[in-house]
Amino acid sequence: MAKYEVKVYKDVLYFKYNEMAETVAEAHQQAGEVKRALSQPGVTKFLNDNCNIQSIANAEVSEVWRDLMGWVGSNIEKNATIAPNVTLKMQLNRLSRSAGTYDSVRAFTSMDEALHFMGIPDFQLEN
Numbered sequence: 001m002a003k004y005e006v007k008v009y010k011d012v013l014y015f016k017y018n019e020m021a022e023t024v025a026e027a028h029q030q031a032g033e034v035k036r037a038l039s040q041p042g043v044t045k046f047l048n049d050n051c052n053i054q055s056i057a058n059a060e061v062s063e064v065w066r067d068l069m070g071w072v073g074s075n076i077e078k079n080a081t082i083a084p085n086v087t088l089k090m091q092l093n094r095l096s097r098s099a100g101t102y103d104s105v106r107a108f109t110s111m112d113e114a115l116h117f118m119g120i121p122d123f124q125l126e127n
Contacts, residue, residue, distance in 0.1 A: 002018060003017075003018055003019040003021070003026075003030075004016060004017050004018055004019075004030060005018065006033065006034075006037055008037060008040065008043060009120060009123050010120055010123075011042055011043055011044045011045055012043070012044075012045040012046070012047050012118055012120055012123070013034070013037045013038050013040075013043050013045070013046050013047065014047045014049065014123070015034055015037075015046070015047070015048050015049065016049040016051075016052070017048070017049065017050050017052065017053055018052050019052075019053075020053055020055050020056075020057050020061070021057065021061050021064075022061075023061070024060045024061060024064060026061075027057075027060075027061040027064035027065065028064055031064050031065065031067070031068040034046075034068060034072075035068070035071065038072065038075065038076060039075075044076060044077040044078070045076060045077055045078040045079070045080075045118050045119075045120075046072055046076050046078070046079045046080070047080050047082075047114060047115075047118055047120075047123075048079065048080070048081045048082070049081075049082040049111075050081060050082055050083060050084060051082045051083070051084050051109075051111075052084070053084055054084065073101060073104075073105065077104060078104050078105075078117070078118055078119075079104065079105045079106075080105075080106055080107070080108060080114040080117050080118050081106070081107040081108070081114075082107075082108055082109070082110075082111060082114055083107045083108065083109055084109075085109065086109055088107070089107040089108060089109050090107075092106075092107035093106060093107050
């Protein structure tokens, strides 16, 4: 299985993270691919599916993803994350509320809720 999957559907970039990046170089490569895909004309939303992630990134890899999320927040209209558990969902939504971005940045544990938030209830994971 690939470490991640990328799909563009309508105005949404879907990024499914299957396995955590192990090195900073790997994280930079993945973040670069996300930025390139999000920079395509017409892509205005980011659906980040982390439902398969069970481990926590090391501090250096986390910093790469933190930088990417800052870039996403400045360049994308909506960002939804599928969290692997309710605790992480609540933590991410609390951060979003405190940053004043809750209308555009949210976490969910349900794909259907995330798709509704993104405005793409007809999105299909299979090609």
